[in-house]
Amino acid sequence: MKSILITGAGGFIGGFLVEEALRRGYDTWAAVRSTTSREYLKDERIHFIELDYTDQDRLEETLRDYMGEWGRWDYVVHNLGVTKSTNYLDFEQVNYGYLKALADAMRVTNMTPDVFLLMSSLSVMGPGDEQNYQPIKSNDVPLPNTYYGVSKLKAETYLQTLEGFPFTIFRCTGVYGPRERDYYLMIKSIRRGFDFSVGFKKQMLTFIYVKDLADAVMDALDKGPLHRAYFISENQGYTQQEFRKIVCDELGKKFVIPVTCPLWVVKRVCAIAEWIGKVTLKASTLNRDKYKILKQRNWLCDTSDARRDFGFNPQYSLREGIREAIAWYRQAGWL
Numbered sequence: 572m573k574s575i576l577i578t579g580a581g582g583f584i585g586g587f588l589v590e591e592a593l594r595r596g597y598d599t600w601a602a603v604r605s606t607t608s609r610e611y612l613k614d615e616r617i618h619f620i621e622l623d624y625t626d627q628d629r630l631e632e633t634l635r636d637y638m639g640e641w642g643r644w645d646y647v648v649h650n651l652g653v654t655k656s657t658n659y660l661d662f663e664q665v666n667y668g669y670l671k672a673l674a675d676a677m678r679v680t681n682m683t684p685d686v687f688l689l690m691s692s693l694s695v696m697g698p699g700d701e702q703n704y705q706p707i708k709s710n711d712v713p714l715p716n717t718y719y720g721v722s723k724l725k726a727e728t729y730l731q732t733l734e735g736f737p738f739t740i741f742r743c744t745g746v747y748g749p750r751e752r753d754y755y756l757m758i759k760s761i762r763r764g765f766d767f768s769v770g771f772k773k774q775m776l777t778f779i780y781v782k783d784l785a786d787a788v789m790d791a792l793d794k795g796p797l798h799r800a801y802f803i804s805e806n807q808g809y810t811q812q813e814f815r816k817i818v819c820d821e822l823g824k825k826f827v828i829p830v831t832c833p834l835w836v837v838k839r840v841c842a843i844a845e846w847i848g849k850v851t852l853k854a855s856t857l858n859r860d861k862y863k864i865l866k867q868r869n870w871l872c873d874t875s876d877a878r879r880d881f882g883f884n885p886q887y888s889l890r891e892g893i894r895e896a897i898a899w900y901r902q903a904g905w906l
Contacts, residue, residue, distance in 0.1 A: 574598040575792075576644040576684075578622070578673070579651035581607035583751050584690065584781060588648055589617060591785035600644065602651070611750065624651075624669035627676065634680040646792045647684045649673060652723070655854045655861065659718040666722035671729050674736065686796045688739045688788060691727055693777075693802060694720035695742060699869040704775055706871040709802065717860045727800060737796030741788065744804040744870060748781035748892060749899035753856060758897065761818045762906060766827050768811040769865045770834045775808040777870045780892035783885040787877070794881040802872040805885050814889070821894045822906075838862050 575592050579585045580601030592599040593616055600618045603609065612619075620637065623629045653665045670689065677683050697714035699707045715721045730738045747754040760767060768774070787803055809817075812829070819827055832840075841862040848855035877883035887895070900906040 572596065572598050573645040575646040576600045576602060577648045577650060578602040580612060581609065584746055584784065585650045586611040587781045587785040588650060588788060591789055595789055624672045627672055630672055630676045631680055634676050634682050638680060638682055643682045644684050647687045648788055649687065650690045654719060655856060655858065657849050657852060657854050662718045662722035667725040670726040674730065674733060683736065686737050686739060686792050688741065688792060689726060689730055691723045691740050691742045692720065693742050693744045693870065693872060694864065695724040695727060698867050699871065701868040704869050704871060706873045708873045709876050717863050719860055739791050739797040740800035741803050742800050743784060744777040744779055744872065746779055746781055746784055748896050755900060755905060758818050759906065761815060761827055762822050762824060764827055766815045766829050768829065768831050769837050771831060772868055774811060774868045775871050776814060777804040777808050777872060778889050779804050779885065780887035783887050787883050791881045797880055801877040802874050803877060804872050804874055805889060806874055808871045809889060817890050817893050821897050834866055837865060
């Protein structure tokens with residue numbers, strides 16, 4: 572039986588990665604903190620391990636202890652990261668620093684897996700073609716314009732510089748599904764009769780359903796280290812209007828007022844929300860970094876490399892994924 576370690580296992584994506592690993596029969600280890608919620612990690616087959624990425628000596632000691640009792644993991648999926656913070660230095664520390672700490676510790680302790688898969692982001696590419704809306708391609712030069720994107724690119728680059736390190740990188744677009752909260756807020760707003768969009772210029776959005784993402788991760792691991800980065804997205808883009816219509820249809824909502832916010836208004840709102848977050852020490856979904864993401868007009872990307880190299884083939888259209896997500900939100904009492 573192959574073994575797998577999934578970091579960030581207590582998060583939205585992490586929980587589905589654990590479920591898919593179990594479904595495929597892997598000996599599954601979830602890396603969590605003592606404070607991590609295990610609400611969706613209740614399967615008795617899950618093994619838990621606490622890793623301290625802030626203390627290199629302790630991290631290496633933990634890995635040696637594990638190695639002595641269990642051997643090494645065949646696969647590692649590094650899903651740990653932050654997408655919002657009251658301090659931009661957290662992006663550097665967590666998204667890059669923790670990745671570096673884990674990779675270095677695994678090399679020192681002879682725990683290097685057969686495949687180390689890094690969950691990165693489409694944000695590493697920065698703004699795409701906003702004139703002709705051509706999809707971002709794998710040979711385009713990454714030019715991130717956010718602290719988040721820079722930190723993810725720095726993590727990618729570090730892996731790529733490690734001689735002989737068996738990596739694969741996923742650059743994911745917007746991930747949605749049951750238990751996810753950001754797209755849930757958009758769905759909740761539409762249910763209340765309002766759909767907020769940003770900017771008047773056409774915006775093309777892309778999505779990947781969380782179960783399709785988890786399936787793709789496991790397929791890529793099975794192929795071995797691919798030593799390159801892949802865009803992970805449904806092979807279709809949507810406008811905000813198309814997204815709204817799908818949500819309305821699945822909610823049974825007949826009338827919604829579309830509200831388009833000018834970019835200058837959104838920029839100020841994001842700055843104010845960021846300031847409030849710093850004062851209250853609670854990370855806000857809206858901030859100046861997020862403004863640059865909201866401002867971006869073209870999130871189309873070319874997934875042909877992933878389709879060719881490990882058979883990437885999403886099973887959920889946006890409509891099917893939204894339908895399943897809404898059903899979960901209703902059952903959980905979120906809607």
